[in-house]
Amino acid sequence: xxxxxxxxxxxxxxxxxxxxxxxxxxxxxxxxxxxxxxxxxxxxxxxxxxxxxxxxxxxxxxxxxxxxxxxxxxxxxxxxxxxxxxxxxxxxxxxxxxxxxxxxxxxxxxxxxxxxxxxxxxxxxxxxxxxxxxxxxxxxxxxxxxxxxxxxxxxxxxxxxxxxxxxxxxxxxxxxxxxxxxxxxxxxxxxxxxxxxxxxxxxxxxxxxxxxxxxxxxxxxxxxxxxxxxxxxxxxxxxxxxxxxxxxxxxxxxxxxxxxxxxxxxxxxxxxxxxxxxxxxxxxxxxxxxx
Numbered sequence: 001x002x003x004x005x006x007x008x009x010x011x012x013x014x015x016x017x018x019x020x021x022x023x024x025x026x027x028x029x030x031x032x033x034x035x036x037x038x039x040x041x042x043x044x045x046x047x048x049x050x051x052x053x054x055x056x057x058x059x060x061x062x063x064x065x066x067x068x069x070x071x072x073x074x075x076x077x078x079x080x081x082x083x084x085x086x087x088x089x090x091x092x093x094x095x096x097x098x099x100x101x102x103x104x105x106x107x108x109x110x111x112x113x114x115x116x117x118x119x120x121x122x123x124x125x126x127x128x129x130x131x132x133x134x135x136x137x138x139x140x141x142x143x144x145x146x147x148x149x150x151x152x153x154x155x156x157x158x159x160x161x162x163x164x165x166x167x168x169x170x171x172x173x174x175x176x177x178x179x180x181x182x183x184x185x186x187x188x189x190x191x192x193x194x195x196x197x198x199x200x201x202x203x204x205x206x207x208x209x210x211x212x213x214x215x216x217x218x219x220x221x222x223x224x225x226x227x228x229x230x231x232x233x234x235x236x237x238x239x240x241x242x243x244x245x246x247x248x249x250x251x252x253x254x255x256x257x258x259x260x261x262x263x264x265x266x267x268x269x270x271x272x273x274x275x276x277x278x279x280x281x282x283x284x285x286x287x288x289x290x291x
Contacts, residue, residue, distance in 0.1 A: 003282050010040075010094060010276040011043065015126075015217035015253025019047040020096050020274075023216055032080025034285050039078035041075035045280065048216045049086060050076040051093050053143040062111045069109035069116045071097060077212030079088035085114035085158040087220015091127040093118045098252045099274045114158025131157060131221070133264035134228040137186070143193050144180045152193070153229040157266075157284070159211075160191045162166045165233070169197055172207045175215035192197035194222045196230070205250040217253030224266050227258035240260040 006028060008175050009020040019038045021028060030052055039047045052074035056062040062072035073093045075086045090110055097103045098121055103122045118130040137154040143152045143164050148171055152162035162181055166172070172179075172195035179193045190211040199205050206226050208219040227247040231237055240259050246259040256270040 006282050006285065007277070007279055008045065009090040009099075009278075011051075011096060011252075011272065011274045011276055013091045013220065014216065014251055014256060014270055015274045016086075016219060017047045017090035017217075018051045018089055018092050018184035019045050019050050020051045020053060022053045022100070024053070024058065024098075026053045026054045026252065028052070030074075030076065030288070032039040032076075035076045035080040036078065037285060038280070041257060048078055048210070048213050049083070049089060051089055052076065053093065053096065056111045065111040065116050069111035071102070072111040075112065077210070077215075079212045081212040082113070083159060083212065084114050085117075085221055086158070087129060087131060087222075088218055088267050088270075088272075089118065089220070090117050090129045090269075091220065091270060092125055092274075093273055094107060094129075095272035107129070110220055112158070113179060121147070122271070125271060126269055128267055129220070129225050130270040131266045131268050132258075134225065134229070134266060136232070138185045139183070139226060141186055141258050142182050144182075146173060148181070153225075153232070154186065157221040157224050158226075159221055160187050160189075161193045161194060162187070162191050163196060163225050163229040165196050165198075165229075167197065169205065169207050171195065172209075175207065175209045179209055191256075192219060192222050192225075194219070194226050196226050199248075202246065203231075203248045203250075204232075207252065218251040218256070220256065220268055220270070223249040223251065223256045224258050224268055228260065229264070231260055239264060 056066040057073040120128040141152045150164040152164040155161045208222045259267045
């Protein structure tokens with residue numbers, strides 16, 4: 001029997017919002033056009049991305065992680081492109097699993113294209129994700145907005161970032177289009193670009209253009225990349241000092257706490273909220289997704 005409707009939920013982490021599509025058996029076809037339709041804020045449900053919830057054993061990209069993590073976050077950007085990781089998405093994904101009763105508060109593992117992520121669901125409402133270690137490629141990078149160009153720190157959090165420290169967040173411009181970067185070969189598949197200002201000791205604020213989504217209200221991997229870049233800039237690398245360090249990162253949609261440990265592991269803590277649940281017409285998705 002053909003499905004006439006499909007379930008969805010809507011959630012956000014510091015206002016980085018997602019359409020959640022439960023699909024334990026990986027039976028729902030989600031081509032890029034369908035994802036873009038779901039994320040369209042006028043013609044669809046509206047979101048920065050889609051969290052396709054699949055059992056790891058049922059997905060060819062995640063089956064090798066099934067022994068470590070039952071659930072796979074098949075994440076898509078709002079334009080339908082596939083992304084390696086999404087920090088805010090992992091928190092919302094974990095909150096969804098709790099919301100529907102698949103997991104209890106406490107520790108769990110989530111499979112992603114960026115590897116297995118360890119998550120802690122706090123009874124108070126916050127979610128902490130162990131984001132792994134940052135990779136700091138040596139290439140020198142610049143980013144440009146209008147007539148201004150800044151050096152940017154190249155940070156990889158399972159996905160690529162260019163972090164630029166600026167005098168004012170207004171310098172980032174409207175961020176409707178991807179900020180130009182150089183040299184082009186450093187990021188062959190594009191890059192997430194963060195613009196950062198200081199707010200106080202170990203306290204920064206940022207705006208971000210997310211690859212495939214445009215400017216978003218928050219970016220979890222971006223906040224981690226920003227904290228890593230600020231830690232190096234400020235000379236408090238935990239690997240050298242032997243002590244963990246926490247930075248507060250303000251985003252347009254809220255605040256995240258980013259802690260880097262002496263072994264390089266990075267924890268991200270922040271809220272994750274499920275705000276709605278419903279159904280969409282399967283025929284609308286498959287027959288009218290951009291023609």
